[in-house]
Amino acid sequence: MTLTNYWWLLIWIFIGGGVLALFIPKQQELVNGRKVERWTMPTALILIAPYIVWAGFRSNAFGDTGAYQKAFRECASSFGEIGNYLSSITKDKGFYLLMALEKSIFGDSCRLFFVLLAAFQLLIIVWMCRKYSEDYWFSIFLFIASTDYISWTFNGIRQFTAVVIAYAATPFILKKKYIPSILLILLASTMHQSVLLMIPIIFIIQGKAWNKKTVLCILACLTALLFVDQFTNVMDSMLAETQYRNVVSDYKSWNDDGTNPLRVLVYSIPMILSLIGLKYVQTEDDPMINTAVGASAIVCGLYVISMVTSGIFLGRLPIYISLWSQCILLPWEIKHMFTEKSARLVKIIAICCYCVFFYFQMHFTWGIL
Structure with a gap:
C-alpha cells in the first residue's frame, strides 16, 4: 500500500x-x-x-x-x-x-x-x-x-x-x-508552540472583510518587507528565550533562500480575488467568508516576508490559516463572483493551474514525481 x-x-x-x-x-x-x-x-x-x-x-x-x-x-x-x-x-x-x-x-x-x-x-x-x-x-x-x-x-x-x-x-x-x-x-x-501565533490572529481577523485591522496588518507586513534586516533582528530578540531562539541563525547558516515566489503567488490569489470582488463579500456578509478574507491577507503577508527571509521557518506559519483562505474562500469566490457559466470556466482554469503547480512542486522542487 x-x-x-x-x-x-x-x-x-x-x-x-x-x-x-x-x-x-x-x-x-x-x-x-x-x-x-x-x-x-x-x-x-x-x-x-x-x-x-x-x-x-x-x-x-x-x-x-x-x-x-x-x-x-x-x-x-x-x-x-x-x-x-x-x-x-x-x-x-x-x-x-x-x-x-x-x-x-x-x-x-x-x-x-x-x-x-x-x-x-x-x-x-x-x-x-x-x-x-x-x-x-x-x-x-x-x-x-x-x-x-x-x-x-x-x-x-x-x-x-x-x-x-x-x-x-x-x-x-x-x-x-x-x-x-x-x-x-x-x-x-x-504539540507545537508556533500555534500561539493564532491567539492574536483570531482577534485581527474578526469583523467585516478588509476592515482597518486587515489593512494595518498588510501595512505591517510591507514595513517588515522594506526593513527586512531590522525585522530579522527584532525577530531574533523576540525568540531569544523560546525554543525557537536559533531560527534566524539557522536559516541563514542553511542558506535558506525563502519561499518559492510561485507558491507565494498561488496563495495570494484568494486575497486578490477578495479585493476585486469586495462588493460580493460585503453583500453576502458571511462570518466564515469575512474571517477567511482576513486570513487570506495575513497569509499573503506572511508568505511575502518568508519569500525574502526563511521558507523553512516563516514559510511554515501560514498553514495555521491558509486552509481557510484556500479551501474555504477560493471556492466561494469562484461560485459567487462569477456567472454560472463563467464560474465553470474559471474553476476549470483553476484546476488546470493547480495541476501545473502540483507537477512543478513535486517534480522540479522535490524531485519525487
Missing part, C-alpha cells in the same frame, strides 16, 4: 471524487443559520480514505519520517513508563504524550501510528471543508494539488497536529467565543 507513484494523488481525486460527486446525492444542512447543500459524511469520508492510508504507508525515506519512526520506537510503551519518559522531553510534550499513549494502547507499529495520526488530522480537515466550503470536492482537490497534503501529512506532522487542533476552534472563532478558542489553541501549543 506504499505510495510510489504520486500521480495517484490526482488520479483518485478526479476519478473517485468525480464518481462520488456525480452519483451520490447531497443533503441540506444549516450552517451559520443558512440552508446549504453539502456532501453526506459517508461520501466525504470515502473521498479522503485513500489519503489517510497513503499518509500512513509512506516511504521510510520521505521527509521527517525516519526521525518520527526513531522517536516512536524510543518513546514509552506502557502507561507506567509515560511519566519518566515525559520528564526527558524538553519541548512540545503534548505530541510525545500522544505518541506514547498511542503506543501503549495500540502497540509498537510505526505504520499504525502514522495511519491513526493521519486519520485524526485529515478527519478534522474533512469536517471543516464539508461544513464551511461551497464545494467540498474542490476544497479537497486544492488541499491535495497545492501539495499541502504531502507537506503536512507526510512531513511536519507534529506541527500539523497543532494546526488541525487550532482549526477545530473554527466554530468558536466565528461566534467570538474566545475562551474556548484560546483553550484549544493552548492545547495545540503543547
Whole structure:
C-alpha cells in the first residue's frame, strides 16, 4: 500500500471524487443559520480514505519520517513508563504524550501510528471543508494539488497536529467565543508552540472583510518587507528565550533562500480575488467568508516576508490559516463572483493551474514525481 507513484494523488481525486460527486446525492444542512447543500459524511469520508492510508504507508525515506519512526520506537510503551519518559522531553510534550499513549494502547507499529495520526488530522480537515466550503470536492482537490497534503501529512506532522487542533476552534472563532478558542489553541501549543501565533490572529481577523485591522496588518507586513534586516533582528530578540531562539541563525547558516515566489503567488490569489470582488463579500456578509478574507491577507503577508527571509521557518506559519483562505474562500469566490457559466470556466482554469503547480512542486522542487 506504499505510495510510489504520486500521480495517484490526482488520479483518485478526479476519478473517485468525480464518481462520488456525480452519483451520490447531497443533503441540506444549516450552517451559520443558512440552508446549504453539502456532501453526506459517508461520501466525504470515502473521498479522503485513500489519503489517510497513503499518509500512513509512506516511504521510510520521505521527509521527517525516519526521525518520527526513531522517536516512536524510543518513546514509552506502557502507561507506567509515560511519566519518566515525559520528564526527558524538553519541548512540545503534548505530541510525545500522544505518541506514547498511542503506543501503549495500540502497540509498537510505526505504520499504525502514522495511519491513526493521519486519520485524526485529515478527519478534522474533512469536517471543516464539508461544513464551511461551497464545494467540498474542490476544497479537497486544492488541499491535495497545492501539495499541502504531502507537506503536512507526510512531513511536519507534529506541527500539523497543532494546526488541525487550532482549526477545530473554527466554530468558536466565528461566534467570538474566545475562551474556548484560546483553550484549544493552548492545547495545540503543547504539540507545537508556533500555534500561539493564532491567539492574536483570531482577534485581527474578526469583523467585516478588509476592515482597518486587515489593512494595518498588510501595512505591517510591507514595513517588515522594506526593513527586512531590522525585522530579522527584532525577530531574533523576540525568540531569544523560546525554543525557537536559533531560527534566524539557522536559516541563514542553511542558506535558506525563502519561499518559492510561485507558491507565494498561488496563495495570494484568494486575497486578490477578495479585493476585486469586495462588493460580493460585503453583500453576502458571511462570518466564515469575512474571517477567511482576513486570513487570506495575513497569509499573503506572511508568505511575502518568508519569500525574502526563511521558507523553512516563516514559510511554515501560514498553514495555521491558509486552509481557510484556500479551501474555504477560493471556492466561494469562484461560485459567487462569477456567472454560472463563467464560474465553470474559471474553476476549470483553476484546476488546470493547480495541476501545473502540483507537477512543478513535486517534480522540479522535490524531485519525487
